[in-house]
Amino acid sequence: MAIEAWFTDERNEDQRFPHQRKPNEPVSLDHLAELGVLYWHLNPKDYENDEELKKIREARGYNYMDMLDLRPENVANFEEKLRNFYTEHIHADEEIRYCLEGSAYFDVRDKEDRWIRIWIKAGDLIILPAGIYHRFTLDTSYYVRLMRLFVGEPVWTAYNRPQDDHPAREEYVKSLTERVGVPLAAN
Numbered sequence: 007m008a009i010e011a012w013f014t015d016e017r018n019e020d021q022r023f024p025h026q027r028k029p030n031e032p033v034s035l036d037h038l039a040e041l042g043v044l045y046w047h048l049n050p051k052d053y054e055n056d057e058e059l060k061k062i063r064e065a066r067g068y069n070y071m072d073m074l075d076l077r078p079e080n081v082a083n084f085e086e087k088l089r090n091f092y093t094e095h096i097h098a099d100e101e102i103r104y105c106l107e108g109s110a111y112f113d114v115r116d117k118e119d120r121w122i123r124i125w126i127k128a129g130d131l132i133i134l135p136a137g138i139y140h141r142f143t144l145d146t147s148y149y150v151r152l153m154r155l156f157v158g159e160p161v162w163t164a165y166n167r168p169q170d171d172h173p174a175r176e177e178y179v180k181s182l183t184e185r186v187g188v189p190l191a192a193n
C-alpha cells in the first residue's frame with residue numbers, strides 16, 4: 007500500500023480537510039521522486055526491531071531519533087506549533103518523518119509551484135529534501151505519532167518563504183534541473 011498524494015484545490019476551507027480537486031488529480035510516487043521526495047512503507051508495529059528501518063538509518067546516517075505525539079493534551083502551545091508547521095518554509099537539512107500512528111498531511115510545492123498534498127498514515131516514512139518549500143497539518147483525525155530522524159544533532163529551524171537566496175534553496179532548485187536533465191540527456 008502506497009501513500010496517496012494529490013494536487014490541492016485552492017478553497018479556503020479548514021486546512022485539515024483533504025482539499026482534493028473535483029475530479030481528484032492524483033500525484034504518483036515517481037512525480038514525488040522527481041521533486042526529491044522519498045518514500046518507504048514499513049511495519050510500524052515493530053519499529054524497534056525493524057531491519058528495514060535499521061538499514062535506511064544506517065545507509066543515510068540517521069543516528070538521531072525522537073518521537074512527536076501530536077495531540078492537544080500533550081503538546082505545549084499546540085495551536086501555535088500547528089500554525090508554524092502550516093506556514094510555508096524550508097530547512098537547511100532533510101526533514102525525515104516516520105508515521106507510527108494516526109495520520110496527517112505534508113504539502114510540498116512542485117516545479118510549477120503547485121501544492122501537492124501527501125497523506126501519511128501508520129507505516130509511511132517520508133523524506134523531504136533540504137530546500138523544498140513545504141508545510142504540515144493534522145487531518146480530521148487530529149492525531150499523529152511521528153518518529154523524527156536526523157543526521158547528528160538535530161536542527162529544526164524553519165525558514166519561512168521567501169528564501170530564494172538561502173543556500174539550501176539554491177542547491178535544491180539546481181538539483182531539480184539536474185534530476186530531470188539526466189533522463190532527457192540519455193535520449
Ligand SMILES: CSCCC(=O)C(=O)O
Binds near residue numbers: 162
Ligand atoms: C510535525 S512534523 C512536520 C512539520 C514540519 O514541517 C517541521 O517540523 O518542520
Ligand SMILES: [Fe+2]
Binds near residue numbers: 095096101140
Ligand atoms: Fe518542516
